[in-house]
Amino acid sequence: MRQSLKSTNKREGLYNPNLAFLTSGLLLLGSANVFAAETLPIHDSHEVASVTQKNKTITVTVRDANGELIGANVIVKGTTNGNVTDMDGRVILQDVPANAILEVSYIGYQPQNVPVKNQTDIQVVLSEDSKSLEEVVVVGYGTQAKVNLTGAVGTISKDELLDRPVTNVSSAIQGLTPGVTVTSGTGRPGQDGSTIRVRGVGTMNTADPYILVDGIETGTLNQIDPNDIESMSVLKDAASAAIYGSKAANGVILITTKRGKSGKPMVSYSGNVSVSNASTLIDRLSSYDYARLYNQLLVGNGASPRFTDEDLRLFQNGSDPYNHPNTKWTDYVYRTGFMHKHNLNVSGGSEDVKYMASAGFIGQEGTLKNSDRQQFNMRTNLDVKLSKKFDMRANMAFIHNDYSDPNASYGGGYTQFIWQSNRMAPWIPYKKEDGTYGSISDGNPAAWIDIDSRIYYKQQNFSGSLAFDYEILDGLKFTLQGAYVTNLKETKDFRKECWYDAVNYHGPDQLTEKVDRWSRYTLDALLNYSKTFNNDHNFKAMAGYKLESYDMRRLEAFRKQFPSNIVTDINGGDSSTQTNSGYSREQRLLSYFGRLNYDYQGKYLFEVDFRADASSRFAKDYRWGYFPSFSAGWRVSEESFMEGTKDWLQSLKLRGSWGLLGNQDAVDDYYPYLPTLYIGKNYPFGGVLHQGITVVSHKVNTITWEKSTNWGIGFDASFLNEFMLSAEYYNRKTSDIIMNIPVSDTFGISGTYQDNKGELRNQGVEVSLSWNHSFNDDWRMGVNANFSYNKNELIDLAGVDEIIDGYTINRVGSPFQSFYVYEADGLFQSDEEAAAYEAKYGNPWSVPFKGGDIKIKDTDGDGKLSAKDRVIKGSQQPKGTYGLTLSGGYKNFDLSIFMQGVTGVSRYYTRDVVGSFIGDTSHPSTNWLDAWSPENKNSEWPRLFLEENSVSAPNKVYSSFWCMNANYLRIKNINFSYTLPKSFTNKLGIANAKVYYTGENLFTFDSLPFNADPEAASGNLDIYPISKTHSFGINVTF
DSSP states (O other): OOOSSSOOOTTTOOOOHHHHHHOOOOHHHHHOOOOOHOOOOOOOOHHHHHHHHHHHEEEEEEEEESSBBTTOEEEEETTSSSOOOOOOOOEEEEETTOOEEEEOOOOTBOOOEOOOOTTEEEEEEBBBTTTOOOOEEEEEEEEEEGGOSOOOEEEEEETTTOOOOOOOHHHHTTTTSEEEEEEEOOTTTTOOEEEEEESSSOHHHHHHHEETTTOOOOTTTTSSSGEEEEEEEEOOOOOHHHHGGGOOTTTTEEEOOOOSSSSEEEEEEEEEEEEEEEEEOOOOOOOHHHHHHHHHHHHHTTTOOOOOOHHHHHHHHHHOTTTTTOOOOHHHHOOEEEEEEEEEEEEEOOOOEEEEEEEEEEEEEEBBOOOOEEEEEEEEEEEEEEEESEEEEEEEEEEEEEEEEEETSSSSSSHHHHHHHHHSTTTTTTTTTTSOOOOBTTBBBHHHTTTOOEEEEEEEEEEEEEOOOOOOTTTTTEEEEEEEEEEEEEEEEEOOESSSSSSSSEEEEEEEEEHHHHHEEEEEEEEEEEEEEETOOOOOEEEEEEEEEEEEEEEEEEEEOOOOOOOOOOOGGGGOOOEEEEEHHHEEEEEEEEEEEEEEEEEEEEEEEEEEEEEEESOGGGGGEEEEEEEEEEEEEGSSSGGTTTTTTTEEEEEHHHHHEESSOOSSOOTTSOOOEEEEEEEEEEEEEEEEEEEEEEEOOOOOOOOEEEEEEEEEEEETHHHEEEEEEEEEEEEEEEEEOOGGGEEEEEEOEEEEEEEEEEEEEEEEEEEEEEEESSEEOOOOOOOOEEEEEEETTTSSSEEETEEEEEETOOOEEEEEEEOOOEESSSSHHHHHHHHOOOOOSSSSSOTTTTTEOOTOOOOSSSGGEEEEEEEEEEEEEEEEEEEEEETEEEEEEEEEEEEEEEEBBOHHOOBBSSSOOOOOOOGGGGBTTBBBBTTTOOOOBBBTOOOTOTTEEEEEEEEEEEEEEEEEEEEEEEEEOHHHHHTTOEEEEEEEEEEEEEEEEEEEEOOOOOOOOSBBBOOOOOEEEEEEEEEEEO
């Protein structure tokens, strides 16, 4: 049985065995009373037989686009002959005339009148009634009817997360709601989380949203089992997020897990198996092509060729694999990964006690060898009605996550594997004929795989909360909740020594062990009041108090020179080499907050939120922050002058908001205002050095919150009973951004200090549109689309106009993290043209311009090439994001295709992406086969060159040629499922069963000239690639 993310007046909790029994009994009792009250006329036996032949027994099955509906009402029109549908969405009615009309209804759906005619098995598909449907949305410290929302809240249902072979929730929500930009992280098992940005990058520091699971900050977004999630809400503006004050400047994500419902116990199992491969690997030259082109360059530069004609012949025919190999290094470090996921869920209860318990397991092989993950998780939620006025809720969750990364013998983790496998020349053998390894000075990644060199991680997270609700008076409720979260992470980085041959070696064995632990204690006290006056004035108020305590500790130990790499305990190393370190930190937060809601006749909506936070991060006089918000809405469709639109316009609401939010997590420093004394500085006194202490960094005690001022206007509409449209404009200005300010050398302390000096703005629009339609009992279709555009602009940089960092720049008036490059103006078509250009404009790069080189444009028009000619070319932050889901179904078959993409985004690619012609320590890409030459002047790819001996080298001259358009469209997910017939599953005692295929990250469309992931960060692409996955699964409910 598929459940829908709607309020209890739709589907949730509607099926109660006692209620169904009572309803059925009342219907039967009503029928009995009718027959008892009437005096039946006497007919002869022939007439009775004639009537009996006309009446019959029928079976009615009621469903919607998602599955069977439990508790739908089916009644013969004009009679009391009826009942409610059972667990299978089915009802059996007797003595139904052939000319009868069935009235089928269900709360939140459009009722239907269905003629019986000659049918005995009737299928009814109901459509949602967007006018009566009151979807409930989770907001800060409560819920609200969606029609009454005045803030910007994006919702993601559980159905959008299920049946997908994803191992983290952050990647699963990509493209599902407008204004939320999710950049896929990596395919790394256990650490594959994505980067989430809500309405752009709102700071130059930490810009992650505040994430709560059942109201608790657990830090487990990427470990939580998607099968445990009931819904997700994204609070995008100040009106919706101000209740979280100093932690809400970058948006808030609320995850609500499933809870028990009254009724008989329901047991559900979900499982799938999948195979994965790296989605993108750059095609690189064969040994023959690399050697041939390398020889050509050496001769062209006056040197002798490295390889003879015989070498080239052997490279080409592959007859001498040890001395003339064609090693594809990625084949030795990547593999096809296998994963299996399982989740078992049990829920049920009575009116007084409701429960939900689940257990899940993930076993994952990464696509990079020696990377694996085994995660076990458990969750239980309990709701108890202790008395008429007293309720209790208890939540507990535990996650145990073991995962590993491959490691080089000198460290560096998985990045070394990826980097080396992309830069080692193919003519170096994996192994020589004598069994020893081929290598360069940086080793051999395949050898590290063979000796099973890894970094092991073990992470455990426990969260628990206990809450009590006490109804003081009618409409007045007091809530007290305590929560505890603790997280333990152990890291074991054992670097195994590796002999590549008798001479080349990396070692000795060494081990670094780290233990990181953090705990968070919270206490929340809430007072909620709701009251309706004269049936017109609806009033709600909430006041709250919160106390939060956070502490963390790190311990680290190191030893090397172990007797064997089989001995991996820290005390097995040489004690004379040992070092250790450790530190602890603490933080406190005290908060007062409140919310007022008022509406008149459900038409005019007003909300005020306020929060005051005090954080131990800041000095006493600067630790309090105050964060208000105001919002209003007008449900135009409820006005009397809109009566004429009721037949096609179900709802129209205008809304607007303003508010102030804070960001206390902008920096990692727990005490950014407090100067720290360092031990170990030596001072000469009397000709003798004495150990002393000193302040080595400057702090300002006025440092405080970053502040984000937000305002927006928007509308929400539903029409034609099938369409829903929302649009909003927002403006978000962040001030007092904490920046690193340079310190003058004359100050006596080198480096930088932090202060509130920066300012930036994000403004944009968000649009979402959905359409769902059932053509008949068999066919159904739906479309969900969203788009957002964001303009990011730096306003102030501590009084300076720009800050340059390599190929990026932060400049006032431009987007954050813009690319700052020389503008490429095509390629020189001859050496003569290049020489003439150099004579006219000069050349500041110490290598002469040649035919086939990138032509650098004199953008400032001063007649010479210089650093002033650099221009801004795009940004790492996308301007536009979009998502589109197409779904359709026929009888028991369902198909959905989900695609997402970005626009207005760039990436800069450095030397190791396409390689260079250096020798053993580079592996050029196949792009160089189409390089410019006097015989190939139509090419758009620069000429061949040795090492960095050209202005075309991406690390030598930052040019727009290497700053590439990274817009893309990705077919993120394809899901095809089949729900097994009830006639089959009922025989097995199964309520519902579905089998499905899902493909993840199947196709990506972009304009990059090589096979790289456009989502990957700029640089040399030494990141773990995301996976292309095929999965087969089953969902069963008993």
